[in-house]
Amino acid sequence: MRIALVGYGRMGRAVEEAARARGDEIVARLDREDRIDAAALAGAEVAIEFSVPSSAPLNLRRLAEAGVDTVSGTTGWDPAQGEVDAAVRAAGTGLLVAANFSLGVGFFHRIVREAARLAAGVPDYDVHLYEAHHRHKLDHPSGTARMLADSVVELFAGKDRWEESPPAGRPEREVVYLSVARAGEIAGTHVVSFEGPNDRVELRHEARDRGGFAVGAVEAAHWVRGRPGVHTLGDWLRDRFTDSPSP
Numbered sequence: 624m625r626i627a628l629v630g631y632g633r634m635g636r637a638v639e640e641a642a643r644a645r646g647d648e649i650v651a652r653l654d655r656e657d658r659i660d661a662a663a664l665a666g667a668e669v670a671i672e673f674s675v676p677s678s679a680p681l682n683l684r685r686l687a688e689a690g691v692d693t694v695s696g697t698t699g700w701d702p703a704q705g706e707v708d709a710a711v712r713a714a715g716t717g718l719l720v721a722a723n724f725s726l727g728v729g730f731f732h733r734i735v736r737e738a739a740r741l742a743a744g745v746p747d748y749d750v751h752l753y754e755a756h757h758r759h760k761l762d763h764p765s766g767t768a769r770m771l772a773d774s775v776v777e778l779f780a781g782k783d784r785w786e787e788s789p790p791a792g793r794p795e796r797e798v799v800y801l802s803v804a805r806a807g808e809i810a811g812t813h814v815v816s817f818e819g820p821n822d823r824v825e826l827r828h829e830a831r832d833r834g835g836f837a838v839g840a841v842e843a844a845h846w847v848r849g850r851p852g853v854h855t856l857g858d859w860l861r862d863r864f865t866d867s868p869s870p
């Protein structure tokens with residue numbers, strides 16, 4: 624498959640390696656100063672977009688206008704999702720946006736959802752989340768942590784919202800607190816911890832490098848090609864993990 628990379632930083636390069644390993648061809652590498660139009664896209668059948676939060680919405684609109692099906696992993700631009708979705712529907716292209724393309728996180732998310740359901744039924748358990756990433760990351764909390772926290776709030780009875788870090792003063796019982804660390808070159812760690820009176824159940828996903836995100840993004844790009852509409856991570860994973868229900 625002919626792939627255009629939009630955003631050629633750490634993830635763009637990891638995706639190039641994963642795509643080559645599977646026999647795909649990289650026909651364009653577009654970064655900060657590059658135009659996104661049919662000429663620059665050089666006959667790409669699909670685009671894989673990993674750029675920065677401030678540029679992702681415009682990049683995705685341009686890719687739709689150019690008629691190219693796209694997967695995007697850029698995080699931290701959620702408020703602009705509506706306008707991007709409208710452009711994609713108007714163009715009749717396909718788009719899959721996901722905060723985390725790692726298949727490990729795909730099944731980790733399911734485990735977290737089931738654990739939240741179960742723990743909510745056991746007296747006196749509480750829950751909190753933690754995420755850690757490298758120093759270069761622009762957004763916080765991570766898109767993955769937001770996705771996990773949304774699921775916990777949905778399924779853990781008694782919680783009605785999540786917030787980043789507890790404020791000074793007494794923490795609120797109804798809030799799921801999410802703490803964030805930035806240090807060194809951490810590829811991406813997410814922990815969901817269920818605190819009981821006598822024990823703790825801790826669920827942890829730790830990326831060792833960017834390879835898992837990249838392999839998943841390339842696989843998702845094959846899935847989205849020729850599939851018009853705005854798709855969710857759940858749509859792709861329902862096909863990918865055929866034997867288990869999807870969130």
Ligand SMILES: NC(=O)C1=CN([C@@H]2O[C@H](COP(=O)(O)OP(=O)(O)OC[C@H]3O[C@@H](n4cnc5c(N)ncnc54)[C@H](OP(=O)(O)O)[C@@H]3O)[C@@H](O)[C@H]2O)C=CC1
Binds near residue numbers: 629653654676695724
């Ligand atoms: N969904 C997933 O599985 C994953 C998502 N991510 C997310 O992907 C995004 C990228 O991460 P990462 O590769 O580590 O970041 P990098 O900073 O390494 O790469 C981003 C690249 O995009 C470039 N860029 C800036 N503006 C534009 C533009 N207008 N058009 C195209 N490219 C542009 C940057 O250039 P310059 O340096 O000059 O600004 C840089 O080369 C982040 O939002 C991150 O959270 C990361 C890993 C996995």
Ligand SMILES: O=C(O)C1=N[C@H](C(=O)O)C[C@H](O)C1
Binds near residue numbers: 698722765768811
């Ligand atoms: O910026 C990163 O590196 C990562 N970002 C994603 C996120 O915000 O969830 C996914 C992964 O954790 C790596």
